[in-house]
Amino acid sequence: MNISSRTPEGEPNRCPVCGNALHLDPSRPPGDAPCPVCGSLLWFSRPTPASLNLGRTTGGFKLNGELLPETGDGIPLIRSRLRLGRRPSCDIRLLAPNVSGLHCELVFRDGFWTLRDLESTSGVNVNGVRVTEAVLFPGDRISIGKRTYTIHYTPPASAVPSAPMAGDPSGA
Numbered sequence: 001m002n003i004s005s006r007t008p009e010g011e012p013n014r015c016p017v018c019g020n021a022l023h024l025d026p027s028r029p030p031g032d033a034p035c036p037v038c039g040s041l042l043w044f045s046r047p048t049p050a051s052l053n054l055g056r057t058t059g060g061f062k063l064n065g066e067l068l069p070e071t072g073d074g075i076p077l078i079r080s081r082l083r084l085g086r087r088p089s090c091d092i093r094l095l096a097p098n099v100s101g102l103h104c105e106l107v108f109r110d111g112f113w114t115l116r117d118l119e120s121t122s123g124v125n126v127n128g129v130r131v132t133e134a135v136l137f138p139g140d141r142i143s144i145g146k147r148t149y150t151i152h153y154t155p156p157a158s159a160v161p162s163a164p165m166a167g168d169p170s171g172a
Contacts (some may be wrong), residue, residue: 028045036110064108065153067092067142080108083118084144098122098145111156115142 018038065077082091085103094103100120107114113136117124125143126134136142142149170171 065113067149067151067152069147069149072099077106077108082106094144094147096145096147103144113151
């Protein structure tokens with residue numbers, strides 16, 4: 001996470017006023033916050049996809065990408081299979097009335113993320129197209145209920161996805 005002052009001077013991850021090294025929780029939302037030592041107002045930016053260090057191991061899990069909502073914090077994709085929905089048993093809980101208890105799942109296979117609708121009531125859209133299953137590519141927009149997310153990850157350069165693509169009639 002890059003830390004900067006409201007002025008251009010200063011080093012990343014150091015307070016530009018007192019020089020104190022700053023260590024922050026990466027889940028901290030972007031915005032203004034005071035330096036814990038001198039109280040100077042600092043700006044904390046949202047991590048960019050390049051700074052996510054995809055493929056790193058965190059807490060025993062490999063980070064294979066991130067779902068970025070239109071507003072709010074990103075959701076790290078750390079398992080090869082993630083279920084999304086309202087149920088407490090879901091890996092990613094989406095607490096909205098238009099999201100089914102068990103809405104959809106994301107599967108990371110052969111370097112690509114695949115999304116599969118689990119017979120949800122409101123369905124799942126990828127780039128504006130309703131799908132039952134689709135390979136997701138970096139930058140694809142996924143709509144679940146009334147919420148939209150953008151997926152960020154780095155697929156392998158030479159691999160070919162093994163599932164239907166969004167909008168493909170065989171996957172819709």
